[in-house]
Amino acid sequence: MSETPAPKGRCPECGGRLAEPVTGDVHCYVACGDCGEKFDLKDGRITLG
Numbered sequence: 564m565s566e567t568p569a570p571k572g573r574c575p576e577c578g579g580r581l582a583e584p585v586t587g588d589v590h591c592y593v594a595c596g597d598c599g600e601k602f603d604l605k606d607g608r609i610t611l612g
Contacts, residue, residue, distance in 0.1 A: 568610045575608035576600050584611065
């Protein structure tokens, strides 16, 4: 069974607001402003917009 993407701009873990994407040395990611969890931009659960 596939995981459902979070609503646009929302953390799939806690539902908090995602920050702007950050480009790191290795890859790009986005972090949740509430729980601090980081997600790779290739994570299928992430929907920015």
